[in-house]
Amino acid sequence: MKHTLKTSLFAGLAALGLTAVVGSATAKPAAAKLYARVTSNQQLTTDPTTRNVVFTGNNALYTKAGTLRGARVITSGNNLGILEAANTAGSNVRAYRVATTNRGSVYYKVVTFDGQYRGWIYGGTSTGTFGGGITPYATTQDATAPDAKTTFKLTDAAVAQTTNNVFYDAPANTQYKVGATPTITTLANYKDATFTVTKAVTNPRDNTTWYQLASSNADLNGKWTNKDNVTEAKPANNSTSDNSVTVVYLDGENGTNNPVDKANQTFTTTDTSTKAGQVAASSFVNADKLSLQDFAKKHVPAGYAFVSFSNDNAVFGGTQYVEVKKAAQVKVVYLDATNNNNNPIDKADQTFTAINADANAGTAVSKYQDANGLSLSAFAKKNVPAGYTFKSFVNTDAVFGGTQYVAVVKAK
Structure with a gap:
């Protein structure tokens, strides 16, 4: 009976032109999807500062190399491109592992500086370069440093801060997990500290300029600070006959040359080698880097205009007379x-x-x-x-x- 039923069913299908369906039902299953496998997975050991990169937006971030079985997308390439353009701490990325697959693809394990994203991203076909979804990035750019002889100190606003957001081991947000110096806690302790600047850089993300410091204070030597935290430390030298010249302004109106009331000024040089009677040459300057004559012109009394110097070669301990006239x-x-x-x-x-x-x-x-x-x-x-x-x-x-x-x- 069963044999008769089977024969009748097949004959009926043949009559309907459906024998191909029966044939397909007996075909071999499709081959299983082939995944890549990792042939190498190593920690990167080169200088960490040379492994700063940014996302290109061309590739997604995965939980493992993207072609491995079980790899899941953490976030898309488009989102990574938006992150790079945001110019935040999360826009900078550090690469720290590299893996190679049997297909010749290279993947890097990376983490954003703010720690929000961590995962694997396609990096091209060479372990010696960054490509694909990441590209090298310089987190700082060289800037013009002040004169190496200029001495600085902290601004009052910097000293007043209750937590250390002033001294850093590297400019803020330019190196992974490198921030404010943890051993510096009380900024008031550095109120009178002085230092010079050995290097200046700019953070292109926020256009802030940072100074690297040289100081006899070991806590500060080699540290970095935002340029807005410092001000020039002008020497507080007292005026004596050995280092100063009195500047007297004479009103030349109608040829009277009477001293202008309450207008006298005192020029004091920062040079410690001068003596009374020595000519106050232009090479001697004050704390504002002004020579005697430049100082005298700058301090012409309000409502007057400079005319001329009444005497040449004024000396320390002496007087520089300056003729002025009522300004038009x-x-x-x-x-x-x-x-x-x-x-x-x-x-x-x-x-x-x-x-x-x-x-x-x-x-x-x-x-x-x-x-x-x-x-x-x-x-x-x-x-x-x-x-x-x-x-x-x-x-x-x-x-x-x-x-x-x-x-x-x-x-x-």
């Missing part, structure tokens, strides 16, 4: 032109003062500048009253001793 000035008046009424704005007047000795009453103003290097027009625009915007100059022929009128309108 222009009054700047702002007119409210919002409703075309051009009424002067209350308490908004300004005074432009030229530093040039040849500026006199009645002289055209156009070629002269003030102590900040501003022309009259630039000065007038810079000092537009709050709540207004510049419209135009009412007159274009202002002279010293006269007035410059400026039309302004209320800001929208």
